[in-house]
Amino acid sequence: MDIIPQLILNSVIAGAIYTLVALGFNLIYGTAKFSNLAHGVIAAIGGYAVFYLTKTLNLNVYIAIILGVTLAGLVGWASNKFIYLPLRKRKASNMILFIASLGVMTALQAIIAMLFSSQFKTLSQDIGTQKLFKIFGGVITQTQVIILSSTIFIIAGLALLLYKTRFGKAVRAINDDEEAAQIIGINTNKIIGLVFFIGSAIAGLAGILIGFDTGIEPTMGLDLLFKGMVTSIIGGAGNIYGGILGGFLIGFVENFSIWRISGEWKDAIVFMLLIVFLIFRPRGIINK
């Protein structure tokens, strides 16, 4: 096992996860026009839902995953419906939405910790017996193959949805100018509600995949939120494809830096990267 191919593989897998989180974050940022700090904790909800359904209720894994993804989507949808939408209708400032989402994040994270304790848990059911694949001298687990393929699937699906359907057209119109979109008869509130559902469901899927690959803990949401946010800023906030580039860039920087520096500094390094980007390229890799 060589170190370089393994590092590249690890980077790609981490990048795929960050991309998934950033895709949803970007979708929501683009339409609702604020940084939804609760986005990460919704990923954790997905992971914990599957944990509960499979380990306590002994449900079939696939059904549990579908239910987990749906639940994450519904929580996102409800947070918009009952909190962000009323605020936007009142023309509340960006800061108010930002702080409201901070409140949602704080409360949901603590609720998860109350229900499931703060301990680290794994979703994986066959620990140690996973199939391993060898690619270019590196090792990759079956779960990680699923992570990569589902990321590609989501990216492709989202591209189709955004560029080939009426719904996608409406989303892009709101992205450009919400008022104009409203004037030409787009029900923007309904579309934004759906965007919250889809974005949160994708985050939920990311949380579930992490749960199978490594494990879940209540604070994972904060970590994912940071990575997703940094990813989307580096890629260009609100730009869907920028998120993909940003995700993999962070994956690489993170994994290659811990090759030389101790792993605990990962988060600090990612934020250094963010600050460097914010100073030199505040609109991200892809300038909009």
Add this chain to the structure above:
Amino acid sequence: MAYLIHLAILFAIYAILGMSLNLVVGYTGLLSITHAAFYGIGAYTTAILLTKTGAGFFTSLILGIFITIAVSFLVGIVLSKFKGDYYSIGTLGFNTIVFAIFLNWQNLTRGPLGIPGISRPKLFGINFDNNFVFLILALVFLILVYFVSRFIVNSSFGRVLKAIREDETAIAVFGYNTLYFKLIIFIISAVIAATAGSLFASYITFVDPSGFQLMESVFILAIIILGGLANLRGPILGALFLTLLPEILRFVGFPADIAAQMRQVIYGVILVLLMLYRPQGLVGEYKL
């Protein structure tokens, strides 16, 4: 009675933190979520100096202030490049980096183990080992910070800060270098937070990284948003309310770890409800 004194000291420390954050968030309109970082720098400076060298509390306080000036100057310059959401995200990032340093620079901070055995201040033969005497010290600091804040916000300097909050471009057109004003107030606020940190470290006689996480910054933000932005009495009311609130939970009789999470839930819900129904807080003079 002993317990009431303990609560009163905590209240004084949080009121100091809230008042200093109010200068940046309430009066200047910069949504900074990194106060716990400076709070921690003050606390750790005191902890390290008092346990590793023979320095006294007030020496450590002054050194902590100098370190904070240097750090907040650099951070303030970086942050001055950002606006709106990006500013807040940048501050979140700084808090994360500082937390990572507390946690991982094991030679200096002993990492997650924390630093025990910090001594109480001694001054002119007065020994602050008695909690009641310490409370007086904390209250003296609180009153001092109150008058410093009042002096700042009523001065011409303070009027420029409020003008920056209302319309930064307009005040810049009048020839004010807004960067300079924002930087100065950021440093002042950070220095006061570091002072609160020094007090906290020598009062509790123990510090560990968990007290200076992002959630602590959110808590301080909740204090001033609940109390009311841009009002000198706001943070005092907010700190009073939020330090007494957990005690109500104690009477209800939840187990300790559930009670800790319950507190987070309440802070989160308070933030959301305030944003929905009373964004100016109890006595705020500035609406976000």
